[in-house]
Amino acid sequence: MMRFPSQTPRSLFSRILRIGIVATSLTIVIASLIGFAYALWPQKELVASGFANPTSATAVGHGTENIGLLGAKYGNGKIPTNELEEIAPGRKLVPAAAEHFIQMKKALHKDGHELQVNSAYRTLAEQERLVKRQGLLSDGGTAAPAGESEHGLGLSVDLKLSSEALQWMETRAGSFGFKNTVQGEPWHWTYMGDR
Numbered sequence: 038m039m040r041f042p043s044q045t046p047r048s049l050f051s052r053i054l055r056i057g058i059v060a061t062s063l064t065i066v067i068a069s070l071i072g073f074a075y076a077l078w079p080q081k082e083l084v085a086s087g088f089a090n091p092t093s094a095t096a097v098g099h100g101t102e103n104i105g106l107l108g109a110k111y112g113n114g115k116i117p118t119n120e121l122e123e124i125a126p127g128r129k130l131v132p133a134a135a136e137h138f139i140q141m142k143k144a145l146h147k148d149g150h151e152l153q154v155n156s157a158y159r160t161l162a163e164q165e166r167l168v169k170r171q172g173l174l175s176d177g178g179t180a181a182p183a184g185e186s187e188h189g190l191g192l193s194v195d196l197k198l199s200s201e202a203l204q205w206m207e208t209r210a211g212s213f214g215f216k217n218t219v220q221g222e223p224w225h226w227t228y229m230g231d232r
């Protein structure tokens with residue numbers, strides 16, 4: 038019987054070649070699907086660290102700002118009042134700290150907590166009076182020497198907080214750039230920005 042070329046049995050080489058081509062194509066398709074899935078997967082770690090959260094301090098845009106600038110420019114406790122922003126009646130901070138404080142207070146309120154600002158920026162004279170009244174930290178008191186307090190830089194607040202509000206601050210304040218910077222003084226919170 039006569040055979041046409043299309044009917045000739047395929048050689049071993051041509052079979053291996055076909056299997057090779059099919060295997061390569063499948064590998065490319067699977068690799069592409071894995072790549073797509075990975076790209077579309079929610080990035081949980083970024084969300085948890087606050088970088089993907091638009092309300093976090095790092096995303097607001099003050100990250101690169103030199104927040105200690107006003108204290109450095111005028112000196113501790115010597116910042117002019119008109120350079121400061123009010124966060125509560127008679128209580129002021131430098132603008133970046135004030136803006137983040139107000140955002141933080143709003144978030145705290147939204148979660149059903151309250152806070153009261155007992156102290157914020159302090160002039161040199163105010164810090165001197167406080168030292169006389171409360172004593173220096175080094176002598177067992179609660180006041181930093183005039184010219185050395187974080188309050189003189191317009192970055193710190195002393196807050197009256199319920200235990201629930203304090204707990205909230207401990208978990209959330211960091212995302213607004215605030216940190217409890219004096220051990221044993223859970224009321225003292227300082228705006229750290231990106232430092």
Ligand SMILES: [Zn+2]
Binds near residue numbers: 188193226
């Ligand atoms: Zn303080």
